[in-house]
Amino acid sequence: MLYSNLIRPLLFKLPAETAHDITIRQLELLQNSYLGRGLIKLLSGHVESNPVQVMGLNFRHPVGLAAGLDKDAKVIRGLFQxxxxxxxxxxxxxxxxxxxxxPRLFRLKEDHALINRMGFNNEGSIAASRRLKKRDPNWGVVGGNVGxxxxxxxxxxxxxxxASMSHLRDYVDYFTVNISSPNTPGLRELQQEEVxxxxxxxISDDNSKSLKPRPLAVKISPDLSKQEVQSISRLAVTCGFNGIIGTNTTVNRIGLKTKANRIKDAGSGGLSGRPLTRHSTDVVAWIKEAVGDSAAVIGVGGIFNAQDVIDKRNAGADLVxxxxxxxxxxPSMINNIQKAWIK
Ligand SMILES: Cc1cc2nc3c(=O)[nH]c(=O)nc-3n(C[C@H](O)[C@H](O)[C@H](O)COP(=O)(O)O)c2cc1C
Known part of the structure; x- marks a missing residue:
């Protein structure tokens, strides 16, 4: 309530990336004091436990934060809070x-969506590993998404x-290999089968030979055919991967309510949010059909409410x-949507 009545209207008055940066800075301050953490908790409400085991890891419940919001691992304590x-x-x-x-981040409010072309802005995996070193494993599970x-x-x-995986290995619980961002030129070409x-x-060989092998997931694009999604998923399992994450953002702009000139002004980039909900659920179902129980399926894309979580779960997701x-x-949505998860 406090978020939708007060905080969001204030943040949405600012350019999208400024609002993001302010939020991260505030969270950095709040997470470091007992009082600050109490305030975060008050804002978020109580989150019940609903444990699941996925990729051999114990999760308090199935709802996590997708990659890209805390790129540099600056506010994981606040986010876990x-x-x-x-x-x-x-x-x-x-x-x-x-x-x-x-500008590289845009809100499409009518569509409950965002367009971003951030392009992997980050301080590097060594800086992130220094921050992650200080984490308490009891806070929750941390995934290291690398590109x-x-x-x-x-x-x-x-x-x-x-290289990034070796920097992060001691401080994360699983890795995600990102081959699906539309904002690094050529990256999605890595999804071609032979490559x-x-x-x-x-990656898998290197991981198994290391002193601390971690579960591996690969994150795929929603802009692939069913056949491509399924062959990539099967390939990942054959290579020893433990999870498939579907999906990243889409370059598709079909069916948006936002005025065409505003969409054109936003320009290139990945679209996320409500317009992606149904298609990413389809992709989850395609992945599940391809891998069965041989790998975990992590559903991402346009989740706003309990029904969206139920749909992803019914399509075969093990986590969202x-x-x-x-x-x-x-933040108050976290508890509401995780309660919908009953397997
Ligand atoms: C601003 C922004 C930055 C993102 N950055 C990354 C990223 O660095 N790596 C990544 O794998 N996904 C990134 N994503 C994609 C999200 O993790 C997610 O896959 C996608 O947005 C679909 O989920 P959603 O509809 O709940 O946002 C980003 C998304 C947004 C909106």
């Missing part, structure tokens, strides 16, 4: 990089993934993650 069972930090690259020119630097070409992409096979095999719904509905 809100009630998320898991937080996926990143996408992290081995070297820090500024991302694309601003390649913009200046690295696809031939050398493997080295970037492996992907090489990438996933190398939210981003845009959280921006629109605030």
């Amino acid at each position: 809100m009630g998320f069972s898991h937080i996926e930090v990143g996408t992290l690259t081995p070297k820090s990089q500024p991302g694309n020119d601003k 390649r630097n913009k200046i690295t070409n696809n031939e050398n992409a493997i080295d970037d993934y492996i 992907l096979k090489k990438l996933l095999t190398k 993650q939210i981003y845009t719904g959280f921006v629109y509905n605030g």
